[in-house]
Amino acid sequence: MTVDTLLESSLDSVDRAEEMVTAAARSAGFPEGDLEKIAMAVRESMVNAIVHGNRYNSNKKVHLSVLSARDHLTVKIADEGSGFDLATLPDPLARENLLRHSGRGIFLIQAFVDEFRVRRLSPAGTEVQLTKYLSHS
Amino acid sequence: MSVKLTTRQVGNVSVVDVAGRITLGEGSSNLRDTIRGLLTQGNKSVLLNLGEVSYIDSSGIGELVSGFTSVTNAGGQLKLLNLTKRVTDLLQITKLYTVFEIFDDEAKAVRSF
Numbered sequence: 001m002t003v004d005t006l007l008e009s010s011l012d013s014v015d016r017a018e019e020m021v022t023a024a025a026r027s028a029g030f031p032e033g034d035l036e037k038i039a040m041a042v043r044e045s046m047v048n049a050i051v052h053g054n055r056y057n058s059n060k061k062v063h064l065s066v067l068s069a070r071d072h073l074t075v076k077i078a079d080e081g082s083g084f085d086l087a088t089l090p091d092p093l094a095r096e097n098l099l100r101h102s103g104r105g106i107f108l109i110q111a112f113v114d115e116f117r118v119r120r121l122s123p124a125g126t127e128v129q130l131t132k133y134l135s136h137s
Numbered sequence: 138m139s140v141k142l143t144t145r146q147v148g149n150v151s152v153v154d155v156a157g158r159i160t161l162g163e164g165s166s167n168l169r170d171t172i173r174g175l176l177t178q179g180n181k182s183v184l185l186n187l188g189e190v191s192y193i194d195s196s197g198i199g200e201l202v203s204g205f206t207s208v209t210n211a212g213g214q215l216k217l218l219n220l221t222k223r224v225t226d227l228l229q230i231t232k233l234y235t236v237f238e239i240f241d242d243e244a245k246a247v248r249s250f
Binding site for chain 2: 104
């Protein structure tokens with residue numbers, strides 16, 4: 001099962017993306033525990049794309065694609081925002097950041113998938129790529 | 138289902154029964170408003186019963202942390218009751234498990250304030 005769709009920059013799209021990817025992951029044979037992790041990683045990525053990337057701009061879309069292969073599932077989520085530098089994000093586990101309200105999204109994504117990549121798009125935008133392997137289940 | 142919050146008073150402790158999803162949007166803002174409302178009314182002993190929380194995201198975790206700091210800064214205490222496995226896992230991953238005082242027995246939790 002594959003998915004390739006453009007979504008509006010609204011919070012409703014977060015739920016839609018989560019449902020579509022979960023369905024694809026279920027079809028691919030991922031166990032329930034992994035489905036929750038994949039769903040959470042997708043939710044956090046979608047929120048980043050809509051809130052921080054596209055800033056709820058209705059003229060900007062989020063491109064969601066899912067590729068299901070024999071032993072893994074790859075999800076790509078691309079926004080049209082100005083991007084972010086992974087290296088400069090504060091460590092949410094550092095003592096001084098522990099009680100911060102925000103800043104845990106990327107950390108949780110990385111905790112829940114096997115591979116996490118960030119790519120700048122031209123002329124604008126950021127694509128995150130999440131990969132989860134079936135063999136790691 | 139979004140979040141449903143019900144507040145009841147047990148002695149001096151405000152117990153907030155939280156059910157549903159604490160996620161970005163309505164879920165996290167409702168929790169924030171409820172805690173602010175309790176502080177405004179002078180209720181500074183807050184016990185969040187998360188036993189019926191089906192889903193929580195990073196925004197929801199952020200609201201738990203904000204609630205904790207708001208109540209603490211007001212001179213009160215915010216504690217957690219009945220964590221689901223999902224919430225427990227997330228609090229452990231984010232190293233917040235040791236920040237909160239956590240109970241699985243309501244009477245014991247109420248007595249601890």
